[in-house]
Amino acid sequence: MMRPIVLSHLKAGGESSAALAAPGRLSLTYGQLRALVARTHRQLAARGIGPGDRAAIVLPNGPEMASCFLAIASGLSAAPLNPSYTKAEFDFYLSDLRPKLVLVEEGADSPVRQSALDLGIAVAELHVAEGDPAGAFTLWPEEAASTPPSHEHEALVLHTSGTTSRPKVVPLSQANLFASANSVATALALSPSDQCLNIMPLFHIHGLIGVLLSSISAGASVCCTPGFNALRFFTWVDETQPSWYSAVPTMHQAILQRAERNRELVARSKLRLIRSSSASLPPAVFNALHETFGCPIIEAYGMTEATHQMASNPLGPGKQKPGFVGRAAGPEIRILDARGRSLPAGVEGEVCIRGDNVTAGYDNNPEANAASFIDGWFRTGDQGFLDEDGYLKISGRIKEIINRGGEKISPLEVDDVLIEHPAISQVVTFGMPHKSLGEEVAVVVVLVEGQKLVLSDVQEFAAGRLAPFKIPRKLVVLDEIPKGATGKVQRIGLAKVLGLTETQA
Numbered sequence: 001m002m003r004p005i006v007l008s009h010l011k012a013g014g015e016s017s018a019a020l021a022a023p024g025r026l027s028l029t030y031g032q033l034r035a036l037v038a039r040t041h042r043q044l045a046a047r048g049i050g051p052g053d054r055a056a057i058v059l060p061n062g063p064e065m066a067s068c069f070l071a072i073a074s075g076l077s078a079a080p081l082n083p084s085y086t087k088a089e090f091d092f093y094l095s096d097l098r099p100k101l102v103l104v105e106e107g108a109d110s111p112v113r114q115s116a117l118d119l120g121i122a123v124a125e126l127h128v129a130e131g132d133p134a135g136a137f138t139l140w141p142e143e144a145a146s147t148p149p150s151h152e153h154e155a156l157v158l159h160t161s162g163t164t165s166r167p168k169v170v171p172l173s174q175a176n177l178f179a180s181a182n183s184v185a186t187a188l189a190l191s192p193s194d195q196c197l198n199i200m201p202l203f204h205i206h207g208l209i210g211v212l213l214s215s216i217s218a219g220a221s222v223c224c225t226p227g228f229n230a231l232r233f234f235t236w237v238d239e240t241q242p243s244w245y246s247a248v249p250t251m252h253q254a255i256l257q258r259a260e261r262n263r264e265l266v267a268r269s270k271l272r273l274i275r276s277s278s279a280s281l282p283p284a285v286f287n288a289l290h291e292t293f294g295c296p297i298i299e300a301y302g303m304t305e306a307t308h309q310m311a312s313n314p315l316g317p318g319k320q321k322p323g324f325v326g327r328a329a330g331p332e333i334r335i336l337d338a339r340g341r342s343l344p345a346g347v348e349g350e351v352c353i354r355g356d357n358v359t360a361g362y363d364n365n366p367e368a369n370a371a372s373f374i375d376g377w378f379r380t381g382d383q384g385f386l387d388e389d390g391y392l393k394i395s396g397r398i399k400e401i402i403n404r405g406g407e408k409i410s411p412l413e414v415d416d417v418l419i420e421h422p423a424i425s426q427v428v429t430f431g432m433p434h435k436s437l438g439e440e441v442a443v444v445v446v447l448v449e450g451q452k453l454v455l456s457d458v459q460e461f462a463a464g465r466l467a468p469f470k471i472p473r474k475l476v477v478l479d480e481i482p483k484g485a486t487g488k489v490q491r492i493g494l495a496k497v498l499g500l501t502e503t504q505a
Contacts, residue, residue: 004151004356005174006074009181010034012219017192019216021223022063022134023236029133030219033067036136040071042143047101047122051149054079054099054157056121057203058090058112061227064126065202066212067135068103073177073213075146077154080203087111094119096169097157103139134224151175157363158205158304161484169363170304177213179356180307183330184214187312188244188273188298194220197242199228199251201487206278209308210300211246228487230254234262237269246275248487252285253426257449259292271295273315277302279488280394280412282419283322301325301392305378307357311392323416324391331355333392335385340374348385348395352377383410400491402431402439407469409441411491414472417465418443418458423451428481432474432495442474442500444481453477474500 013019013030021027028036044050055072056079059065065080072078079097081090090112094102102116106125116123126137149155155174159167184190196215200207202224215222223240225232228251237245247255252274259266271293276286277300289297296315299322302308311333313319313326320326331353335343343349354377361369372379383401384394395401395410402409411429418427426446431439447453455475462471482497483489495501 004178005149005153006070006155006177006213007037007148009178009213009217010037010070010074012217013192013221014219017219018195018221020063020066020133020135021195021221021240023223023225023239025063026131026133027221028063028067028135032133032136033070036067037071037074038146039143040139041075041146041148043139044075044101045146046140046142046144049076049100050147051076051153053077053101054097054154055101055103056081056094056097056099056112057103058083058108058110059103059105059126059202061198061202061225063134063224064105064128064137066198066222066224067137068126069202069208069212070216072103073155075149077157077171079157080208081112082201082203083110083112085112087115090115091118093159094121096159096167149174151178156208156307160304161488161490168365168368170359171363172307172359176307176357176359177209178217180209180309180330181213181217183357184210184300184309184312185218187300187309187314187329188214188275189315190215190218190220192219194218194243194272195223195240196220197223197225197236197240197245199225199233199245199247201227204278205304205308206246206248206302210275210277210302228254230258234258234265237271238265241268241270243270243272244275245271246277248278249276249281249285250279250426250481250483250487250489252276252281252289256285256288256292257425266292269293273298275300277309280325280415281322282416284416284419286320286322296320299325300329301394303380305359305372305380306331306353306355307359309357310351310353310380313391321391324387324393326392327390328392330357333386334377336374336377336379340377343385345386345388348383350398351380351382351384351392351394353380354378397491400430402429402441404431404434404439404441404469405437409470414441414443414462414466414470417462418445418472421453421458421461423447423453423457426481428489428491428494429472430491430494432500440474441470441472442476442495443472444476444478444494444498446478446481476500 018027312329
């Protein structure tokens with residue numbers, strides 16, 4: 001039996017089989033990847049860095065980011081950071097994480113260098129030789145004997161999004177990563193013949209575990225792009241012929257917008273499945289993806305504290321339920337009430353989890369840990385229910401539920417109705433301040449090209465489909481919906497971002 005550490009997953013692929021690829025570059029084989037990882041561990045050991053230490057990774061999306069993560073997470077703890085952060089942001093994250101080393105691209109002019117200098121943290125560059133295969137790099141010539149980590153050692157550390165408070169530090173162990181990667185690979189029936197086209201950022205749990213480590217654990221390959229680009233997506237699919245890709249709903253919607261003008265490339269594609277996670281996928285988008293690509297659409301449910309995956313729709317004809325995030329696929333899932341009592345099928349409550357992929361707790365935050373765990377169950381902060389077949393329906397983040405004069409409204413329910421409007425391409429429902437009601441229902445939309453829309457059109461369409469108190473009272477039309485760095489929409493705070501104040505309600 002494999003030891004539950006990340007290093008064990010790197011043994012899955014054949015010596016000459018492709019592990020990492022990139023458009024227009026030679027592939028890195030599993031044999032080369034294993035040699036790179038072992039060499040990197042020895043180089044780090046020569047500087048006294050090993051299990052129990054953290055190394056921050058500040059690299060652009062691509063194969064070197066992927067291989068660097070695998071090398072660091074399999075020997076110590078990886079702390080991937082968004083390379084587009086400002087110096088003030090790097091100051092905060094480096095101070096919070098206290099890494100022993102910051103890894104950067106050779107010659108990169110990043111403010112993280114000054115942040116690390118100010119904090120007394122060493123900086124190392126990844127040296128990539130001309131003509132090297134995708135993902136190959138070296139740090140320095142010195143080497144020493146290295147020690148592998150135990151299953152309890154930290155392998156990855158990330159921050160929560162911090163939409164309503166200071167971001168919390170989420171440490172994830174070697175065993176957490178091992179278990180979650182296995183869960184994704186099993187749910188998707190990944191094999192060495194699979195190749196994923198990665199368009200997700202590799203400083204986020206979705207791309208790191210849901211795409212990269214799950215593929216490596218199955219001996220499959222990952223084609224690492226520079227990041228999501230709707231204009232280049234179909235060309236990448238045509239050139240690399242991946243068997244699957246994973247994305248957030250806003251990315252899927254952008255892909256669908258360009259699918260019609262790329263019908264020939266779509267027809268030539270060989271996608272075995274399409275995966276969606278990190279936010280709710282509207283049933284209309286689910287159906288459009290299935291009609292366009294003709295393959296199963298697998299919606300999954302994940303979060304950082306669960307090392308990504310918690311639930312997934314099964315593979316197989318007719319086993320996916322649009323609007324549901326699937327069955328438990330990793331940890332146990334239970335719906336609990338406010339007192340921690342288990343609720344029966346069909347009854348809405350808080351989604352709670354426990355299992356091998358769930359973090360043991362936030363770093364140096366006893367208050368958050370006390371609030372987040374109840375009788376060994378982690379409270380996700382999501383509201384939902386399990387149906388009679390064990391499929392999970394998410395009705396929204398508890399903190400995102402709109403409270404209109406005591407009436408509780410799920411933004412996802414309104415989204416699912418309005419996305420059916422023929423003029424609407426994308427929609428996000430959120431609460432905006434109201435003097436007497438507390439909150440009012442507002443929506444921001446992106447229109448189908450050439451279409452026009454006013455608030456009365458939206459209200460007329462929603463009438464009969466939604467209860468009167470759920471019908472939007474404010475419409476904002478934009479060319480693009482504001483999103484976070486990972487492509488997710490942050491409903492909390494959206495009214496402020498759009499300048500919707502209480503006096504305008």
